[in-house]
Amino acid sequence: MHRRSILSVGALALAAVLSATGMAQAKEWKSVTIATEGAYEPWNLTRPDGTLDGFEVELVKDLCARIKIECKLIPQDWDGMITSLNAGKFDMIMDALSITPERKEVIAFTAPYAATSAGFAALKSGDLANLAGTGTHVKLTGDAAHDKATVDALRAAIKGKTIGLQAATIYTKFIYDNFKDIADVREYKTSAERDLDLMAGRIDLAFDDTTYLAGAIAKPDNADMALAGPEIGGAIWGEGEGFGIRKSDPELKALFDPAIAAAIADGTVKRLSLKWLKVDVSP
Incomplete structure (x- = not known):
């Protein structure tokens, strides 16, 4: 997912416009809605009862507990996910999202929490x-x-x-x-x-x-x-996989980057990636 990233020129242009028009004052985040595909196993998957699970789902729960912020995970089709982020349908993407120069033109990223082949x-x-x-x-x-x-x-x-x-x-x-x-x-x-x-x-x-x-x-x-x-x-x-965020929300990067660094340093990312991915993907 790992994985993931090339947009058409038209999609890039639309996302850039949405990003520019979505600029807002800095805000204090008490809750955040995070989109994931729920179909890119074992990074993220949907159980028969409809609940989300997987490497990223467990990791985001750990990160949100460190930050002490309420996080809501919602399933979202991969196609159009970046455009929907910039349109304000949710606040972040966590879906094996590779950090690339093309994507940096239209959205921002947290520090990477994984790097894969x-x-x-x-x-x-x-x-x-x-x-x-x-x-x-x-x-x-x-x-x-x-x-x-x-x-x-x-x-x-x-x-x-x-x-x-x-x-x-x-x-x-x-x-x-x-x-x-x-x-x-x-x-x-x-x-x-x-x-x-x-x-x-x-x-x-x-x-x-x-x-x-x-x-x-x-x-x-x-x-x-x-x-x-x-x-x-x-x-x-690219640099690895990170959360995708709107350029107008730098506070989210400031919140999540220290938590990601701590989860890498204390072995949480390694433990969860070995559990789900069978290999250490710590960046």
Whole structure:
């Protein structure tokens, strides 16, 4: 989610206008409404009884207790989440939201509470199970010359295949920039919908945050799914994942940044990420 961030030019422009028109006097926050997708397991998920749970849900409860502020979590579709934030429908976003230069043009962020890698998943029984680089970790910068060897090896293996990814995420640009000319790229409203098509053989590869993919692979229905190719980290994904806030609400950053720092320092972020994500994502 991990993960997540590229907006169209039109969406960026609209969000910027909404942000500018939403400027207000500094305020004292006693309660805050936080949007999450509730469908990006294990970062956030919705239980059968309708309650929200997951790594971010547990973490935000801890942070709000430290700050001594009332926090209300609400489910919100990923598509349009940033525009809705700037329109005032809620106060913050906590949804594996990557901190990127593009997003900083229209919203502000707290300090990051996580930093993760991304990668491909394929069927164990398929011909891409041993995709170039499987079992390795690489760091990409976004500079074509620096990243060339890794990307070229993947291009050679993926040529003519179909890649599925959730729409409007940080991974969209990476996939389109590097593979659109040699592979078919399909976008999905949710990662779960994409996973169904992978398991059914309608696409060859999924690309997503590796913590999300690890959770998906652990599900019985996805027993034939496995990570394929290298786990990709580094500056290409930005600074990490943080809360998204309106530029007109700097007080929220001032409130949450010290709590995030404390949760990282005392091991809370590590403990919760190991519980839910099976890896320490402390930034």
